[in-house]
Amino acid sequence: MIQKLGKTFWPGILFGIILAAVLCAGPAVGADKPNWKELKGAHFIVYFTGEESFARDVLNSAERYYTRIAGELGYARYQDFWTWEKRCKIYVYADHDSFLKSTGGAEWSHGMAEYNTKTIYSYAWHEGFLDSLLPHEIAHLIFRDFIGFKGEVPLWLDEGVAQWEEEAKRPQMKAMIKELYNNEGLLLINDMMKLDIGRLKTKEGVHVRAALTKDGSPGVVFLSSDNLVNTYYLQSVSMVGFLIEKFGGESFTNFCRELRDGESLEQALKSAYTTITTIAEFEKRWKEYLDQL
Ligand SMILES: [Zn+2]
Known part of the structure; x- marks a missing residue:
């Protein structure tokens, strides 16, 4: 056949999938240049330079996703250590240009996650950020936190988890x-x-x-x-x-x-x-x- x-x-949906999929492994970036303001939650700290209301939406959504994703993956009982100094950091740049300049990302990149420092970088774009990029990258970080780096984790599993979330x-x-x-x-x-x-x-x-x-x-x-x-x-x-x-x-x-x-x-x-x-x-x-x- x-x-x-x-x-x-x-x-068009697939563009979203691939976009989210290709931006996952981020390079080390210097995130300390802009004048960051911060909002702290139980498991996340959001750094931002623009509107506080958007940063607050990011923080609230992130906390909600954390609970849902850890629960759905069955990690909830093992995953209670993203607190205090181990909180995940989310840097929200003011716009795409400043995000690209600071991270050195490719033009098509809208966000990235760093596994080793448990940090997500993106910028204040409203469409797709809260519903798509944020749960995708949080799922990668939670999954990687649990599964570590030693075993052989197939790409389909890593990306499958992030997209499912x-x-x-x-x-x-x-x-x-x-x-x-x-x-x-x-x-x-x-x-x-x-x-x-x-x-x-x-x-x-x-x-x-x-x-x-x-x-x-x-x-x-x-x-x-x-x-x-x-x-x-x-x-x-x-x-x-x-x-x-x-x-x-x-x-x-x-x-x-x-x-x-x-x-x-x-x-x-x-x-x-x-x-x-x-x-x-x-x-x-x-x-x-x-x-x-
Ligand atoms: Zn991904």
Whole structure:
């Protein structure tokens, strides 16, 4: 079975997904130059130079997201140490220009998160900041705090968690994955695990990959680099959503703990989800979940 996906297939939402996805690993930046004012909450300190009302919205939203995300990932019991001097810092620059100048980010970058210092940098843009960038980056930081840097954490899991926690986008993401699934335009999970997404972004031409078909028969999908990356990110969030919605936060915590402690992906799945013992089983169960969407 052959599917062709043209560029026009993709609604605008994916731009948001990719945008959020590519800005995650930030360089070390000098955040001490502007004359920062600050607002302190239980788990966050917001530094800002412009409107205080926007900074207050940022702080209130961040505190709300923290509680929700830690709860949904099942980390709430383990995650009570973002307090006092360990609070997460959020720098809100006055505008895009001053953000770019200070962080040295690329023109398309609207924010970044630094794992090691637990800091988020962005600027006072209203659209997308509170609903999208903030929960995305907080989810990355909470996830990384729990899972650490030693185990092998696949990119789909890291980005899947961060996108899943952009809660407002879930209905759209589900509709899009369902459409791709119905059109047999998704990738096999095993194939997806081997993709080096970082290298893809600059590649021209069409990629021919094995397609995930509904009945399991062999299929092929033709994708531009952009669409392959988009498909990868969309599958990532759906696979994470499946694990969390079907089995809950406690099993997800167990799964992450196994990875953190150095288990392979398959072994971690097996330990946390007794009914999923192989990648093939993971794919089968995920497809059943997609059938029910
Ligand atoms: Zn991300």
